[in-house]
Amino acid sequence: MQTMQGIHNPLDLDIIDASGYLTGQETWVADHVAAITDSMRRHGWQGAPLVVLPEWAISYSGTHRLLAAEAAGLEQVPAVSLEDLFEACGLDLEAIVAADDLMVTMHRPEILGHLPDDVRAAYTLDDII
Structure with missing residues (x-):
């Protein structure tokens, strides 16, 4: 399990x-972003990496964490590829995606529902379901 520099990566995926990257969400809570920003300024990145779609430079998860990392001025934002996951x-x-006629950017709950519960929880995807 990769825990370097506060990153929790139980499947040891490439970071x-x-x-x-752009956020995959249209809305967020500014106070929540501010609280995470403050924590990141003090402690750096803690927890799971973001899950992203590298070919589109879009974050699949962690809208608040992505915005906070940028506001905190972190040099890098740790992420793993959805495909690698x-x-x-x-x-x-x-x-x-092909079998269920899904769009990877539009059907996040349906796509993530294929992952085991413990993996969704470890990579902070369980709130998307």
């Missing part, structure tokens, strides 16, 4: 930098 669970994301 990529999501600095400059599925692969580590023995799942083929592309096949699931």
Whole structure:
């Protein structure tokens, strides 16, 4: 399990930098972002990396954490690829999307529902379901 520099990465996936990525959400709570920003300024990144779609430079999870990392001036925003996450669970994301006629950017709950509960929880995806 990778815990370097406060990152909790139980599947030991490759960490990529999501600095400059867009958030996948249209709304967020400013006070929540401010509280996380304050924590990141004091302690750096703590917890799970973001889950992202690198080919689109979009964060699939962690809207508040992404905005807070940028506001805190972190040099890097730790993230893992959604496709790598599925692969580590023995799942083929592309096949699931095709079989269920889903759009990876629009059907997040339906797509994430294929992941085991413990993986969704470990990578802070369980609140999307």
